[in-house]
Amino acid sequence: MKSHYTIIIQWSDEDQCYVVSLPEWGEFCHTHGETYSEALxxxxxxxELLVESAVKQGELLPEPNVFGTSLQAV
Structure with a gap:
């Protein structure tokens, strides 16, 4: 599956793991991993599961945030 969705990976001292946010899918869409590679x-x-589920249920996919279009000029 090729997608252009944003994946944000950050270390969490509180959880002692890498926490992943998938912002196009909502503020509560997260996963994690003990290593950066596992988190990715x-x-x-x-x-992949989110896209497959949305397609199967006939839902529209969220619009991907694309570099240069989602950032405001400073």
């Missing part, structure tokens, strides 16, 4: 793999799997 988990994010890709979650995105």
């Amino acid at each position: 793999t988990n994010a890709q799997e979650v995105l």
Whole structure:
């Protein structure tokens, strides 16, 4: 699956793992991993499931945030 969705990976001192946010899918759409690589793999799997589920249910996919279009000029 090729997608252009945003994956934000950040270390969490509180959780002692990498926490992943998938902003186009809502503020509560998260996953995690003990390593950066595991967090990325988990994010890709979650995105695949989200897209498959939305398509299967006939829902519109969220519009991806694209560099240069979602950032305001400083």
